[in-house]
Structures are given as C-alpha cells and as structure tokens.
Amino acid sequence: MSSEDLTISVDSLGKKYYIYAKPADRLKQMIFPRVGGLLGKHGLAYYEEFWALRNVSFNVKRGETVGIIGRNGSGKSTLLQMICGTLHPSEGSIKNHGRIAALLELGAGFNPEFTGEENVYLSGLLYGIPEAELRKRFNSILAFADIGDFIRQPVKTYSSGMYVRLAFAIAAHVDADTLVIDEALSVGDVRFTQKCMRFMRDFQKRGTLLFVSHDTTAVTNLCDRAIWLDQGRMIVDGPTRNVVEQYLAEQHAADRSITGESVAVRSGAQASGSKGISTRTSFKRPTLDVPVDVVDARMPILQDGGTRNRVEVFEFDPDATGSEFGAGAAKITDVRLLDFRGEASRLLTGGEVVTLAIEASSSQLLEAPIFGFYIKDRLGQRLFGDNTYLTYREQPMSAVAGECLRAMFKFRMPILPAGDYSVDVALATGSQDDHTQQHWIHDALTFKASDSTMRHGLVGVPMHSIEIQRAGA
Numbered sequence: 001m002s003s004e005d006l007t008i009s010v011d012s013l014g015k016k017y018y019i020y021a022k023p024a025d026r027l028k029q030m031i032f033p034r035v036g037g038l039l040g041k042h043g044l045a046y047y048e049e050f051w052a053l054r055n056v057s058f059n060v061k062r063g064e065t066v067g068i069i070g071r072n073g074s075g076k077s078t079l080l081q082m083i084c085g086t087l088h089p090s091e092g093s094i095k096n097h098g099r100i101a102a103l104l105e106l107g108a109g110f111n112p113e114f115t116g117e118e119n120v121y122l123s124g125l126l127y128g129i130p131e132a133e134l135r136k137r138f139n140s141i142l143a144f145a146d147i148g149d150f151i152r153q154p155v156k157t158y159s160s161g162m163y164v165r166l167a168f169a170i171a172a173h174v175d176a177d178t179l180v181i182d183e184a185l186s187v188g189d190v191r192f193t194q195k196c197m198r199f200m201r202d203f204q205k206r207g208t209l210l211f212v213s214h215d216t217t218a219v220t221n222l223c224d225r226a227i228w229l230d231q232g233r234m235i236v237d238g239p240t241r242n243v244v245e246q247y248l249a250e251q252h253a254a255d256r257s258i259t260g261e262s263v264a265v266r267s268g269a270q271a272s273g274s275k276g277i278s279t280r281t282s283f284k285r286p287t288l289d290v291p292v293d294v295v296d297a298r299m300p301i302l303q304d305g306g307t308r309n310r311v312e313v314f315e316f317d318p319d320a321t322g323s324e325f326g327a328g329a330a331k332i333t334d335v336r337l338l339d340f341r342g343e344a345s346r347l348l349t350g351g352e353v354v355t356l357a358i359e360a361s362s363s364q365l366l367e368a369p370i371f372g373f374y375i376k377d378r379l380g381q382r383l384f385g386d387n388t389y390l391t392y393r394e395q396p397m398s399a400v401a402g403e404c405l406r407a408m409f410k411f412r413m414p415i416l417p418a419g420d421y422s423v424d425v426a427l428a429t430g431s432q433d434d435h436t437q438q439h440w441i442h443d444a445l446t447f448k449a450s451d452s453t454m455r456h457g458l459v460g461v462p463m464h465s466i467e468i469q470r471a472g473a
C-alpha cells in the first residue's frame, strides 16, 4: 500500500500510567526515584505500572470508516487521544496525514469561561481556518449546532447535549480529512443524532472516519471495518459484521459468567459438534392456514414477471454457518424457511407468508426455552426478528434431556431490496431480560433477494391496501 493511500498509521502503540497507592507515594517517587516503597511487580518503586494500551498496530486507508468497540476501560479513548495528538504515547508511533478534527470526551477542546461564539473562533483557528473564513462559516456552524442564544453564553453553562452540538458543528466545518468521534452521539437527542449520522454518511464520501461507540448497531451501520479492544489489547481487526458478532458473543459469555454459567464462544461451525446429531425428528406437518383475505391483493402483480421479488433460500448446513456460541444445554439441529404450503422451498417471494422452523435437541433438562431469530442484511444490520418468550411467558415449557423441539415463526416476508440476507437463530433459557444463550448460530440460513422493485429503505412492508381518495367522493 503506498503511503499516499494511508491516513493513519499506528505502530506498536502503548500508553503506560503509573499508579500510586497513595498521593504521598508520588512525591516520594519524585524525590527518591525508584528507591524504597512498595515491593510490587516493579521492584522497589513507589508505583505500579499500568498499561492502558499496548502493542496496538493498524493502518487506516484514505476514505475508510473504522469503528472502535470495547467495554468500558478497554483503551478506546486512550487510543483516539493519541491519534489526535492530545496524549503522548509511552511507546510506539503514530503517523497522520491530513487534518484531523476530533470530538473527544466532553470537556476537552473548549475554554469553559469563553462563550460558544468565542470558542468557535478559538477552535477554528486551532484547526488552521483563517478568521475571515470562520466569519463566513459562522452562520452555518450556528445553524448546525442549533443552540439559539446560548451561543453568547459561556460554555460552562451548557448542558452536555449543547456542548456536543457545538463541538460537532465546529468539527463539521473545518475541512477535516479525518474525523474522529468518541461516543459523541450518546448525549444528543434523536434529531441531533440523525443530523450527525447524515453528516457522517456524507463525510464518508470524501473523508476518513474513526468512530468509537458502545452502540454496535451504529457501528455496524456506519463502518466497513471495526477494531475490538479489550484491556488495552487489540483482539480483532476486520469486517465490522464479524467483529461485532464476536464482541457481542463474548459479552454475553462474560455477563453469564457473573452468574456462574459458562457460555462457550466458537468461531466458525467446524467446532460446533452439531454434526452427528440427528436432524430427522418427527414433527407433525405444519398447518399453514393463511386466511385468504390477508393475502395482499397485489401479490399476483408482485409475482408477475419483472416486478417479482424473488427470495432464493440456501439450505441449512451446520458446517457452513457463521460463528456460534452458547452454554451447550441444547443444539440447534435444523433451520428451514417454509413456503405458504409448508414446504421447504428454495424459492420464496417477498410479500408471501412464510414459516421459519428452528429445530433443536436438548442434552440436559431445559427450563423455559426461548427460541428466537433475526433477519440481517449484508452488513449485519438486524432488520427484524422475534422470539417465543411472550407466547410462553405464563406457561413456560420445559424439555428433558434428549428431547427435540421445534419452533415455528409464521410471518409475511417483507419485500426486500435485492441483495444477500442471513438468519441468526438462537435457543436460550430463562426470561427476556435474564437468559442464557444455549446455542446461537450466526447466519444459520442465507438467502438472496432479487428482481426487487424496492430501491430504498431496508425492508418493504407489504401493504394491506393502497388507494387514492377524492375529497367529497
């Protein structure tokens, strides 16, 4: 890769802090360096070393959007601050090409005693925008921030939402090559968040974006690539969808380990062991009594030639699914999409009533099993899904070891824009809010929608009726 293609180059980056047990130790260390004191890991020094970030290396190409995810304290802000030059690395190096505009944690960047307007000029000048140019852009900055007369007040009087509005408005007007955003969207209201998302989508067309967020949906939605940090180390750097899936699976495993349960996480299906479990269980044939009156009147037209939204389904193959995880008290053994006749079909139509059938076999007693699914698009964005929890909440089922269960979700397949889709399926035990995933399979089924007339939006909802009415008629 030529250096012209690179915007950010991070090599073996590390940040070390010295942790003192009590304030007096800091003073002692300054006066008597490395003598006496704690007999800790580092000999006789008065401090313990703590690496907030270590051995992190990656390159960001011009025009890429990279998400950084990780739990609290994993080193995300430390990394961004070093990239933006507000924190010095203890080891390693960073090379930046072009102008970086940053929205780091609240409180950074503004002088709290100055008014919003004064801070606009101060920040703009620091970014290298001449004053005359800032004057021209001021009204546009003000319109973006939309904080009214507060622009004339000292920023110390601002709410966190106002603060981030102004900071975002400035960052959006300084002709940055790279925009670095750390959790800024979490404090804004929904309209402002939407405005920022629109701005970032537009910015993606011309610039490089680094985006830290706990909101994995926003990261999936926006970023081509994601980096997962944990305890200051880089765990994975790869396509967002894979990284987010692994991160969420690990999070679930970690959450359950607090309650003493163990949830194994495996990448790829080879290690699943689901092969060998019989999938030939005897369930009665589903009755798919679709009332005629709910069948969309436009179905014949939708199915007709050029406007047909064909959905081609690829069979469940336990060896070809995505990553999976779970505590293992049950295994999902088969997943099928059935057509309106109840037949497993390779070819479905958007708008048709289909049934998703998920079969599982238990290896232990299962109390209150919950089956669930998500339909995801190519980027891994969850389009819709459901689970069996509410239906069985009052009278939860149970299954003995060796029993086979099948969940059936009957729904009208939306009209889908042409593209590739997949289905995540899961079997958990417990309740909606407190459950253990026994087996979750990413991308258990995949399907392809084609010939769609839908061009915009994520899914098309089949209309029950469409009409134009005339006033007074």
Ligand SMILES: Nc1ncnc2c1ncn2[C@@H]1O[C@H](COP(=O)(O)OP(=O)(O)OP(=O)(O)O)[C@@H](O)[C@H]1O
Binding pocket: 017, 018, 050, 051, 052, 070, 071, 072, 073, 074, 075, 076, 077, 078, 079
């Ligand atoms: N000045 C400091 N002195 C000592 N430790 C620090 C200092 N600043 C940060 N840390 C520690 O470094 C680690 C990484 O912090 P950082 O703020 O980068 O995490 P983060 O991933 O951004 O967390 P969050 O999601 O909560 O914002 C944390 O354990 C934090 O306590």
